[in-house]
Amino acid sequence: MSIKxxxxxxxxxxxxxxxxxxxxxxxxxxxxKASQEKEANELASTGGRVSSADGLxxxxxxxxxxxxxxxxxxxxxxxxxxxxxxxxxLVRRLEGNVAYVVVDEKRYRLGHDYGRRxxxxxxxxxxxVVLNDPATKLARxxxxxxxAIEAGKITMGMSREQVIMALGYPATSDTPKLDASTWKxxxxxxxxxVHWASGRVSKIEGNPDILKLxxxxxxxxxxxxxxxxxxxxxxxxx
Numbered sequence: 544m545s546i547k548x549x550x551x552x553x554x555x556x557x558x559x560x561x562x563x564x565x566x567x568x569x570x571x572x573x574x575x576k577a578s579q580e581k582e583a584n585e586l587a588s589t590g591g592r593v594s595s596a597d598g599l600x601x602x603x604x605x606x607x608x609x610x611x612x613x614x615x616x617x618x619x620x621x622x623x624x625x626x627x628x629x630x631x632x633l634v635r636r637l638e639g640n641v642a643y644v645v646v647d648e649k650r651y652r653l654g655h656d657y658g659r660r661x662x663x664x665x666x667x668x669x670x671x672v673v674l675n676d677p678a679t680k681l682a683r684x685x686x687x688x689x690x691a692i693e694a695g696k697i698t699m700g701m702s703r704e705q706v707i708m709a710l711g712y713p714a715t716s717d718t719p720k721l722d723a724s725t726w727k728x729x730x731x732x733x734x735x736x737v738h739w740a741s742g743r744v745s746k747i748e749g750n751p752d753i754l755k756l757x758x759x760x761x762x763x764x765x766x767x768x769x770x771x772x773x774x775x776x777x778x779x780x781x
Contacts, residue, residue: 582599585599586599586601591674592674594665594669595634595637595642595665595668595669595672596637596663596665596669598634598635598636598637599634599635599636600632600633600634600668600669600672601632601633601634601674602631602632602634602672602673602674602675603629603630603631603632603672603673603674603675603676603677603678604626604627604628604629604630604632604646604671604672604673604677605628605670605671605672605673605677605707605708605711605712606628606671606677606707606708606709606710606711606712607625607626607627607628607692607695607708607709607710607711608625608626608630608653608671608711609621609623609624609625609695609711610623610624610625610626610651611623613649613650613651613652614651614652614654615651615652615653615654615671616654616656616657617654617655617656617657617658617667617712617714617715618656618657618714618729619710619711619712619713619714619728619729620729620730620731620732621695621696621710621728621729621730621731621756621757622730622731622756625695625711626646626651627693628677628678628681628692628708628709629676629677629678629681630646630647631646631647632644632645632646632671632672633645633646634653634668634672637664637665637668639664640654640655640656640659640664641653641654641655641664642664642668644672653667653668653671655667655668656714657714657715657716657717658714658715658716660716661715661716661719662715667712667715670712671711671712677708680704681708684705687759687761688701688705690759690761691705691709691759692705692708692709694709694759695709695710696709696756696757696758696759697709697710697737697744697747697757697758697759698744698758698759699743699744699745699747699758700743700744701743701744702742702743703721703739703742706726706737706744710728713726713727713728714727717734723739724738724739725737725738725739726739728757730749730753730756730757731753733749733750733753734749735747735748735749735750735753735754735757736748736749
């Protein structure tokens with residue numbers, strides 16, 4: 544995809560967000576226009592490949608991003624609604640431990656609540672807003688894995704990458720290293736643990752009621768009854 548076409552996907556986001564802060568006076572409109580032009584030029588010149596440390600980044604949701612109101616926390620509690628993996632995201636600015644972003648013409652805040660000691664907020668935001676669309680990888684996964692990710696749940700045998708797509712990154716305050724043998728996640732603030740063996744989910748441990756909600760169950764399809772081969776010729780309707 545060209546830089547021009549890549550940026551055009553987000554042009555409406557930039558414009559709609561600017562309208563929300565427009566004052567209506569001439570100087571206000573001029574300032575907004577100048578800001579938009581600066582933003583557009585920077586994004587066009589880099590193809591969106593600007594780190595959020597510079598206050599601007601254009602990309603895609605690495606994973607399902609859980610939110611409450613407009614707040615996306617690094618705790619990633621599983622019962623919350625989520626911005627789907629692959630959604631286009633524009634990071635407008637980074638202030639302290641919060642990134643202000645636009646997704647589908649809606650504004651959100653990415654809040655680095657718990658893992659600030661383990662990693663910089665800009666590094667965390669850059670993990671969440673990736674530069675390459677994960678939809679390509681997602682399309683290559685087996686159907687049951689894709690369905691689990693799209694439902695925001697996990698299943699046995701998933702890889703680390705697949706679990707991240709489904710649940711988001713575990714908070715670095717609980718799981719500082721992704722090569723650890725266990726990851727900790729939450730559902731409605733109750734912790735559960737994902738165990739790894741040979742890079743795949745080997746066990747999911749926690750409250751049984753929570754685990755039923757966390758794990759993806761494939762829809763059960765009713766088997767059609769097989770025709771009776773013996774009933775046919777020579778039989779009569781009763």
